[in-house]
Amino acid sequence: MNDICCTGRRASAAACSALSVVCLGAFFSLPAQAVEQGATITPIGITDFGAGMLPPSSPFGTVGVRASYYSASTLKDGAGKSIPNDFHIDVKTLALAYFYMTDVEVLGARFGVGGVLPFIDISGGLKVGTPAGPLSVSGRDSGLGDMQVLPFILAWQLPPSVFVNAGLMIQAPTGAYSTSKAFNAGVNHWTYSPFVGATYITSSGLELSTQVSLNVNTVNPATRYRSGVEYRQEFAIGQHIQSWTAGLAGYVYRQLSDDSGPGSGDGNRGRVYALGPAVSFAQPGLPLVTLHGYQEFGARNRAEGYNLALRLAMTF
Numbered sequence: 001m002n003d004i005c006c007t008g009r010r011a012s013a014a015a016c017s018a019l020s021v022v023c024l025g026a027f028f029s030l031p032a033q034a035v036e037q038g039a040t041i042t043p044i045g046i047t048d049f050g051a052g053m054l055p056p057s058s059p060f061g062t063v064g065v066r067a068s069y070y071s072a073s074t075l076k077d078g079a080g081k082s083i084p085n086d087f088h089i090d091v092k093t094l095a096l097a098y099f100y101m102t103d104v105e106v107l108g109a110r111f112g113v114g115g116v117l118p119f120i121d122i123s124g125g126l127k128v129g130t131p132a133g134p135l136s137v138s139g140r141d142s143g144l145g146d147m148q149v150l151p152f153i154l155a156w157q158l159p160p161s162v163f164v165n166a167g168l169m170i171q172a173p174t175g176a177y178s179t180s181k182a183f184n185a186g187v188n189h190w191t192y193s194p195f196v197g198a199t200y201i202t203s204s205g206l207e208l209s210t211q212v213s214l215n216v217n218t219v220n221p222a223t224r225y226r227s228g229v230e231y232r233q234e235f236a237i238g239q240h241i242q243s244w245t246a247g248l249a250g251y252v253y254r255q256l257s258d259d260s261g262p263g264s265g266d267g268n269r270g271r272v273y274a275l276g277p278a279v280s281f282a283q284p285g286l287p288l289v290t291l292h293g294y295q296e297f298g299a300r301n302r303a304e305g306y307n308l309a310l311r312l313a314m315t316f
Contacts, residue, residue: 040253041191041215041227042148042171043068043093043118045307048236048249048278048292051209052163052199054101054155055315057110061100064313068093072296072305078269080300086136089124089183089303093145097313101155109154109165118145120175120185139182145175146186161201169193169213179222189226190218205240207247214256225261228269230254236278243283249292250275255301270301287314 045068055062070091075083101112125138153167171193175186195213215230231254238247251274258267278292294307 040230040232041187041217042169042193042213042230042232044232044234044251044253045070045274045292045294045309047197047209047211047234048290049207049209049238049245049247049280050163050199050282051197051211051234051236052165053197054110054112054153054165055099055313057101057103058315060316061098062313062315064097064099064311066093066095066097066309066311068095068307068309070305070307072303074299074304076299076302076304078301080298085129086127087125087303089122089305092121094119095145099150099153101153106152106154109156112150112153112155114150114153116148118147118175119143120145122183122185124183126182137182141176141181141183141185143176143185146171146191147174148172161203163199164197166196167194169195177222187220188222189220192216201240207236207238207240207245209237210235219261223262225264226259228255228257228259228267231256238278243281244279245282246277246279248275249278250294268301270299272296272299272302272304274307276306287312 046066070093071089073088075085075087077083095116095118097114097116099112099114101110104111119142121140121142123138123140125136127134127136129135149170149172150167151170154165156164158164169192171191173186173188173190175184177184177186177188193213193215195211197209197211199207199209201207210233212231212233215232217227217229219226232251234249234251236247236249238245238249253273254271255269258264258269274294274296276292276294278290280288280290282288288311290311292309296304296306
């Protein structure tokens with residue numbers, strides 16, 4: 001989910017990739033790239049440790065910030081083979097988030113709300129061969145991305161060391177978008193993402209965390225294109241040592257249903273996996289800090305690159 005959450009253990013946030021290979025496939029007869037934007041519609045690589053935890057109830061709520069960088073220079077086709085074109089993309093994101101958890105009980109869980117405001121700088125280019133010689137396209141867009149609103153979040157704690165949360169994220173098309181651009185900060189359609197997260201910490205301090213979500217996308221009115229349903233699962237396994245937690249984390253992304261609309265071809269279903277080191281620091285009275293670096297692999301119908309993210313969160 002596209003957010004920054006923290007309790008003493010969890011921080012997550014914002015917009016990662018608006019990877020927009022819009023029009024490139026149609027113009028240059030490239031293999032289609034999963035969903036309309038060539039990457040997940042909502043950010044991925046957000047949660048790691050404490051994925052099942054939410055901020056504590058507090059008078060003023062929780063404020064967070066996330067800085068992330070995604071870079072890729074490889075495009076994969078539907079068979080997982082590299083497409084021989086000079087391709088690159090870089091996405092820098094700074095996201096601000098606010099979460100307010102209450103003591104109101106719903107289904108035995110604490111109730112809360114939240115929102116994320118991402119600012120995105122995206123740039124890239126592609127060179128392909130044509131009968132008339134190499135043809136290059138490049139572009140850049142920066143500004144407000146697509147805002148996420150969480151109208152409800154539910155947080156359960158199952159003694160002594162199991163934490164579960166669930167909710168709904170709605171991504172609104174607030175980011176800039178133009179069909180004349182190769183890269184866009186926004187995707188120009190709504191997305192509804194139900195999610196559930198869980199964390200288990202053993203008596204020896206070993207942590208297992210995961211979060212599962214689905215993206216249900218509406219039609220982009222500018223292109224009449226609708227991206228298929230996307231499955232996202234993020235995970236982490238690590239060891240607590242006093243205020244620190246360190247280990248491995250990553251994600252699984254698979255598109256569950258076909259795209260539809262002009263240029264959707266055989267459905268453009270994409271997938272990718274990622275894995276890398278993660279570390280977090282949490283101590284009462286101090287900001288929660290998390291850092292991870294993921295390398296993607298096993299991509300199909302999309303770009304394959306790496307993801308770096310630094311998150312800070314504080315409850316007031």
